[in-house]
Amino acid sequence: MSGMQVGPYQAFAREFLGFEFENIDLLVTAFTHRSYVNEHRKSVSQHNERLEFLGDAVLELVVTDFLFNNYSEPEGILTSWRASLVRTESIGAAGIKLGYEPLIRMSRGEKQGGERARTQILANAFEALIGAIYLERGYGDAEVFIKKHIASKLDNILNDGSWRDPKSHLQEVMQRKDGVTPRYVVIEEVGPDHDKVFTLGVYSGDRLISQGTGPSKQAAQQEAAKTALLQYEL
Numbered sequence: 001m002s003g004m005q006v007g008p009y010q011a012f013a014r015e016f017l018g019f020e021f022e023n024i025d026l027l028v029t030a031f032t033h034r035s036y037v038n039e040h041r042k043s044v045s046q047h048n049e050r051l052e053f054l055g056d057a058v059l060e061l062v063v064t065d066f067l068f069n070n071y072s073e074p075e076g077i078l079t080s081w082r083a084s085l086v087r088t089e090s091i092g093a094a095g096i097k098l099g100y101e102p103l104i105r106m107s108r109g110e111k112q113g114g115e116r117a118r119t120q121i122l123a124n125a126f127e128a129l130i131g132a133i134y135l136e137r138g139y140g141d142a143e144v145f146i147k148k149h150i151a152s153k154l155d156n157i158l159n160d161g162s163w164r165d166p167k168s169h170l171q172e173v174m175q176r177k178d179g180v181t182p183r184y185v186v187i188e189e190v191g192p193d194h195d196k197v198f199t200l201g202v203y204s205g206d207r208l209i210s211q212g213t214g215p216s217k218q219a220a221q222q223e224a225a226k227t228a229l230l231q232y233e234l
Contacts, residue, residue, distance in 0.1 A: 033121060083163075183204075
């Protein structure tokens with residue numbers, strides 16, 4: 001790769017990681033989506049899925065170690081905290097904050113994808129970046145990176161209660177206050193099959209409590225449950 005090609009990648013590494021990559025191909029591959037390889041088969045052969053596989057394992061180990069050594073809560077709670085920290089939305093948001101989206105090599109079609117696809121690509125690249133850091137610098141530097149950009153968000157998650165599964169929490173609250181189980185109803189489906197958006201309502205008996213929108217029925221249910229919980233807190 002020419003200096004012009006790798007320059008932005010090394011600049012990113014210097015600014016956000018504190019070092020340059022000796023094997024710059026690792027970093028470039030971490031930011032290469034499979035769709036880009038499909039469009040450039042003659043010049044590019046590696047995409048980031050293997051690095052993502054590695055980085056996912058390192059991410060989970062570091063977060064698990066962090067929680068185990070710093071908190072005395074039982075397994076079930078620690079598992080929920082970990083799931084909140086490493087979910088796609090959390091690591092995708094970390095990727096947005098790092099600002100590496102312009103460095104991701106992907107096909108023209110993927111660049112025009114919906115918000116759900118964008119978040120997934122950013123999250124996958126974040127895990128691949130962890131894998132690249134691990135191979136380039138070892139576990140210690142990968143741990144520092146993960147604690148800074150992921151584990152440090154735990155206080156926010158605890159403060160806003162987002163670690164709790166909204167649907168389970170709402171069921172507890174609604175059964176205690178109303179004596180019924182939440183009922184979810186599809187209100188609207190819009191968009192093509194590959195990028196559909198669902199709107200669902202959550203009901204207490206026949207009373208509509210709130211609505212939620214998302215890229216799947218499950219996601220829309222979760223959003224509706226979150227909003228409903230706010231109603232019960234008023």
